[in-house]
Structures are given as structure tokens and as C-alpha cells.
Amino acid sequence: MEPSLNDLNEPHSMGTTIIGVTYNGGVVLGADSRTSTGMYVANRASDKISQLTDNVYVCRSGSAADSQVLSDYVRYFLHQHTIQLGQPATVKVAANLVRLISYNNKNMLQTGLIVGGWDKYEGGKIYGIPLGGTIVEQPFAIGGSGSSYLYGFFDQAWKEGMTKEEAEQLVVKAVSLAIARDGASGGVVRTVTINSEGVTRNFYPGDTLPLWHEELPAQNSLLDILSAPSPEPMST
């Protein structure tokens, strides 16, 4: 069936899963690592979480080019802003700069972003900036094509006031669930944790992620399975 060009109900779906979550004391940003051109995986280990300042990062989804250029511009302006201000930029300012460029170029850009960071005034904050340039401050945000599979998951699993470890685990679990079902998401799970102490990057390769429905543990070869000893007979 030909999709109608003027189907107002279907916004463009974007190849990625990105997540930003606040916790008690900071934020955790997470993303998958797949960049695709059509059906081909152009980069299986991309880094979709880009730095804007020391304390603010952005998760990029949608057009790789658009999101890269946008974050480059915002980094440039935030750098100047930091010099003029004399102290680190706030997450709110970074997010609003992203919104400004997103909104004013809405006809040309196709990118949804999640800005997250920590500043001394408001602590950890997450801002979602979907297609069109709406800005929404949220306790957690999800984006990209893989996020469709996560609305139900977060409705159930999200709670206020998590610890850093709980938040990170939630993010990894969620991205991994999305990767399981979204063809446009895959590879590794990257996370960036930002709080008053600084920034920590983590890397979870595919083989360390939990297995979901109908997924089998990875083997080196069939031959290893065949040559495995047969199970012990049972006895009472």
C-alpha cells in the first residue's frame, strides 16, 4: 500500500533509540549505536551522545547530518556564551539554543534531540526537543524510532527519586529492549552519567546485554554445542 504523502497522522520515524532520565542528583543519557543508510548499517558503533559543554550533553536522533550540524552550532555558541557568562552554561540555556535552531529551521531539519545535564542552579535536568522544535522539560524523555517500543515499558517501570545505579540500569534495560524490536536500532548501548561530580561514560557491548524473548545465548560455533557433554541422567 502506498503511504499517502499527506497523511497527517504519520510523522517521520527516526532510526535510533535515545533516552534521558533524571535521578536523585543528576541525569543518565543513553543511546544505541546504529547508523543506517536505508537497509545497510553504515556505522555499528556510532556515538550518538555528543558533548555540548562540560556539564551538558545531547542525544541525537533522526538525520545524522542534521543532528551533527545542529549540535556543532550549539557547541560553538555555548562556548562563547560560557566565556561571556564567566561560568558554566545552564542546561536550560543549552536546551533553548537547540530549540531556537530546531524551530527556526523546522522545514529543513529532521532531527529529534534530548538535552541533558547538570548545573548548580537546577541540578539534573532533561529537555526533550522533538521534530518541529517544541521544548518540553521532563523527568525522563525517550526518542527515536526505537522509542515506540518503550512507552509502555516506561509507563510501568519509571519511578521518581531513583539512585544513580537504578537509573543507569533502567536506561540500559530500556535501550536493550528497543534494540530487540527496532530494526533501526542496534549495536552497543552507550550511557553518559552527569552529576555534580562530573561526567562518566559507559559502554555496554551487545554480548553483555540481557536476553529477551526468543533470543538465544551467543555461541562461538555449532561445533561447541555438539561436542558439549550430554546432560547427566536424573536420579531421585
Next chain:
Amino acid sequence: MMYGKGLKDYVEQVPGSRSGSLFSERTLYPYVTGTALVALVYRDGILMAADMGASYGSTLRYKTIERIKPVGKHSLLGASGEISDFQEILRYLDELILYDNMWDDGNSLGPKEVHNYLTQLMYNRRNKFNPLWNSLVLGGVKNGQKYLGMVSMIGVSFKENHVATGFGDHLARPILRDEWNENLSFEDAVKLLEKCMRILLYRDRSAVNKIQIVKITEEGTTNFPPYSLKTFWGFESYENPTAGEEGLW
């Protein structure tokens, strides 16, 4: 004095709005949208209601968006349609109110003036084929005069005693036409609005069960806390609609 390029040079402007650009732009479709809005004039002022949802296509993506905001001292602005455009309109109005305050002359823009400004804004954008994709409801009270009006994305503008946008235009307005009167008390007005919002909840696919009601009177604005409406499903014919007639719905 600036070296090199500034932010303005990288931000594409709508032709004619500030520094013009050479591109002809047109907004084709909205992305993140709010649904119906209902408002009415009652005895003491204006009451406006909206749900707190914003949809992304058919996904009910955001569930705590305020679509009704105060403007200056005397007005309330509610919007349905593209939320990013609503946010931009709020920025325009911020600037308008700021300049008004800077006159420091004791005067302040009332709902009629703000409505006029919005009409100009929406109509001029429509003429350039680059509309702000919103249906706006502007209500307020100034010097005892109650005012309620609407502006659509193509610049159609009017004032009325009761207005509704989107689905509300079809579902709520007939109810309001029937049951509205000049002397509604606050309680009656709320009940009437809730009747409309409940129908919208049943019949509008993009409705979300979290309602924001805002009141504006001579004394000022009151934001009531968000709440959810009870819905009724206990009709006999709802329980087993296809009994004896399999295949029907």
C-alpha cells in the same frame, strides 16, 4: 561590535519577520499537537478548559503540557495545534507585554488588544503561506468587561460567549449553544465545561484524561490543579453488544 558570524546568521528567519531571507518557506504539517480547547464567559469572568496532552501523530506522547497560559494581567491564551508554534507565540506575547510595561504609564494591554495582535500575527503568516499551526482562544477581563475570542491558523477571528477548537467545535459547541446563559455561576460553568470535556474524552482519539481548567476574573487568574474525569461505561448495551449477532460491532 561582532567578529565573525552571530547566532542570527545561522538561524533561518521567516521572510519579512525580522531580517528577511531569500527562501520562500511554507509549513506543511504539524508534528506535536494539542487537541480541543473549550472556553466560556460566565458571571464573574472567563473559564477555559483543555486537556494536558500533546500528540505526536497518533501517539499520545506528552501528558502534562499546559496549553492555557496567562498573558499580562488581564488575559488567558489557550492553544490547540502545533505546540512549538504556541511556544513561539508565547515568546512574541512576552515581548509585547514587556514593551507595554516599559511605557510605565499605568496602562496595560487588555484581552481585546491582545486578541487584535494575535489576529494580525496569524493572518499575516497565513498570507505568506507559512502559518502558525494553531487555533487560539483568548479570554480575559478588564475594567469589568469580559472578553472571549478565537483566532484560527488562517486568521479567521471573532468574539463569542462560548468557543471551542478542534473536535470541540463539533462536539462541545452544540452543548454550549443549548445550555449556556448569561448568568452562569462558577459551579454551573465548571459543570458545563466538564460535560464538554467528558464527551471529548469519549469521542476524540487524541484526548488525554488530565484536565487543566483556568479561571480569569477581574481579580486575576486562578490555575486549578490538573485532575482526571470519571467516565461511564455501565450501559447494558455496552456489555454484550454482539450477543446473538456475531460479527457485528
